[in-house]
Amino acid sequence: xxxxxxxxxxxxxxxxxxxxxxxxxxxxxxxxxxxxxxxxxxxxxxxxxxxxxxxxxxxxxxxxxxxxxxxxxxxxxxxxxxxxxxxxxxxxxxxxxxxxxxxxxxxxxxxxxxxxxxxxxxxxxxxxxxxxxxxxxxxxxxxxxxxxxxxxxxxxxxxxxxxxxxxxxxxxxxxxxxxxxxxxxxxxxxxxxxxxxxxxxxxxxxxxxxxxxxxxxxxxxxxxxxxxxxxxxxxxxxxxxxxxxxxxxxxxxxxxxxxxxxxxxxxxxxxxxxxxxxxxxxxxxxxxxxxxxxxxxxxxxxxxxxxxxxxxxxxxxxxxxxxxx
Numbered sequence: 001x002x003x004x005x006x007x008x009x010x011x012x013x014x015x016x017x018x019x020x021x022x023x024x025x026x027x028x029x030x031x032x033x034x035x036x037x038x039x040x041x042x043x044x045x046x047x048x049x050x051x052x053x054x055x056x057x058x059x060x061x062x063x064x065x066x067x068x069x070x071x072x073x074x075x076x077x078x079x080x081x082x083x084x085x086x087x088x089x090x091x092x093x094x095x096x097x098x099x100x101x102x103x104x105x106x107x108x109x110x111x112x113x114x115x116x117x118x119x120x121x122x123x124x125x126x127x128x129x130x131x132x133x134x135x136x137x138x139x140x141x142x143x144x145x146x147x148x149x150x151x152x153x154x155x156x157x158x159x160x161x162x163x164x165x166x167x168x169x170x171x172x173x174x175x176x177x178x179x180x181x182x183x184x185x186x187x188x189x190x191x192x193x194x195x196x197x198x199x200x201x202x203x204x205x206x207x208x209x210x211x212x213x214x215x216x217x218x219x220x221x222x223x224x225x226x227x228x229x230x231x232x233x234x235x236x237x238x239x240x241x242x243x244x245x246x247x248x249x250x251x252x253x254x255x256x257x258x259x260x261x262x263x264x265x266x267x268x269x270x271x272x273x274x275x276x277x278x279x280x281x282x283x284x285x286x287x288x289x290x291x292x293x294x295x296x297x298x299x300x301x302x303x304x305x306x307x308x309x310x311x312x313x314x315x316x317x318x319x320x321x322x323x324x325x
Contacts, residue, residue, distance in 0.1 A: 001286065004028040004065055004091075006058045006082050007073035008040040011096045011123070015071055016044070018279035025050035028065045030058045058082055062089045069094065069286055076101035076174055077167035083298075084112040092119035092286045094279075098177045099301050101169040103309055103324060106302045113298050121282045121294045122301035126182045128277040130270030131257045135186060135242070135249055138261060144187050144242045147216075147224040149179035152237035155205050155230040163206035170208045173308040176228040180216075180311075181296075181304040182240055182251075183226070189219045190307045192322050195314040202231045214311045226311075 003024055005012055008031040016026065025048035031037040037054035044052035055061040062070070062085055070086035071094045072079075079100040087093055093113060099122055100106040113120050126132055151171070161167040168174040172195070184190060193216055197209025210231045216224035236252040242259075249259035249266060254273035259266045278296070285293035306323050314321040 001069060001283075002027040002065060002067045003069045003071070004030065004061060004067035005040075005071045005073060006030045006061075006086070007071075007096070008033075008036050009073060012040075012071065012073040014275055015073065015094070015096075015123075015279060018276045020047060021276060022280065022283055024283065026052055027067055028053045028055060028061050030055040030061045032056055059085055062086060062091070067091050072096065075161050075167050076169045077161075079105050079109075083109045087113045087116040087118040087120075090116070090118075092282075093298065094121050094123065094282050095298060095301070096123045097181070097301065098169070098173055098305050098308070099298060100305060101167075101173065103302070103306060106305050110299050110302050119285050119289065119291055119294070120298045121278070121285065122296045122298055123278060124178065124181045124185075124296040124301065124304070125274035125278045126178055126253060127185050127295040128272075128274035128281060129254060130272050131251045131253065131255070131268070132182065132185070132274070134257055134268050134270070135251065138249065138266065139186070139242070139244075139247070142244055142247060143220075143222070144244050144247075145222050146243040147183045147187050147222065147240060148227075149176075149183055149224070149240040150227045150237070151176040151179050152227075152229050152232065152234045154233045157204040163208075165206070165208040169308070170212075170312055171206075171210070171228045171230050172212055172214060172226070172311050173305070175230070176212075176226055177304055177308055178238065179226045179228075179240065180307050181301070183216065183224050184304055184307070185295075186242065187218050187220070187222050187224065189303060189325075190216050190224075190323050191219050192217045192320055193307060193310045193314055194320045195311040196318075197315045205230060209315060212311075212315065214314070216307070
C-alpha cells in the first residue's frame with residue numbers, strides 16, 4: 001500500500017503516528033514548504049527504513065508515485081483541486097476536517113469522489129471514540145430532544161494561519177466543527193441555524209469573532225446549541241450534553257461519560273479518543289474495499305461544513321439561515 005500526504009503540518013503528524021502503529025510506511029510527502037517536506041520525508045525514512053520522497057507539487061507527486069492512498073491535511077482555505085486530483089488518480093482519500101472553506105469547492109469534490117468511486121473518509125475522530133460508541137449503545141432508539149456542545153480553548157497568536165478568517169473560516173468552521181459533527185452524528189441533520197458572536201475580545205488572536213453561540217434546528221424536530229471561544233481554555237473544553245425523556249448524558253471529550261437514564265446512573269471512562277481508531281477503520285476500508293467501515297465519509301462531512309457555513313452567514317446577516325446541502 002503506497003501512502004502519500006498532501007500537507008505536512010500538525011494534524012499530519014497525528015495521522016503519521018497512527019500509521020506507524022499500523023506499520024504502514026509513507027511513500028511520499030508533499031508540502032508547499034520544501035524544507036518541511038524534506039524534513040518530514042527524512043523522518044519517515046528514518047522511522048520506517050522505507051524510501052520516502054519529498055515534493056512541493058501534489059500533481060507531480062500523484063503522477064510519479066501513483067499512491068494507493070492520499071491523506072490531504074491542509075487549511076480549509078487552501079483547498080482547490082487536491083482531493084479531486086487524488087480521487088481521479090485512483091487513490092483512496094482521507095481528508096482532514098473541515099473539507100473546505102466554501103460549499104462550492106466541497107460540492108465539486110464530493111461529486112468527483114462519487115464519480116471515481118473512491119474509498120473516502122474525513123478526520124472527525126469523535127465519531128470513533130469510546131464515548132460516542134457508548135452513547136449510541138445507551139440511546140439506541142430513544143429520541144434526543146436537545147443537544148448542547150462547546151469548544152473552549154485559547155489559541156496561540158503565533159499560529160501561522162488559524163486566526164485568519166480567509167484561511168481558516170473562523171472557529172465554528174475550523175475547530176468547533178467537531179462539536180457540530182458530533183451532534184449531527186448523534187441527532188441527525190440540521191435544517192437551519194441562528195448564530196451570533198463577539199469580536200475584539202482579545203487584541204491579537206483572530207480577525208473574526210472569538211466568542212460565538214449557534215442555535216440549531218434538526219430535521220427530526222430536536223434542537224441544539226454550540227458555544228465556542230478561542231480566548232480561554234478550560235477543563236473539558238470539548239464537551240456535549242444530551243437530553244431526552246428521563247435521559248441526560250454528558251460527554252467530556254476525550255474520555256469521560258456521565259449522566260443518568262431512567263433513574264439509573266451512567267459512568268463510563270473511555271480509553272480511545274478516536275484519533276487512532278479512525279485511521280485503523282480507514283486502512284481497513286481500503287484493504288477490504290468496503291466503504292461501510294467508514295463512519296465519516298466525505299459527502300456527510302460536507303453536510304457538517306454546510307452547517308458551519310450557514311452559522312457564519314447568520315452572524316453576518318443577523319438572521320435565521322437555512323443549511324444548504
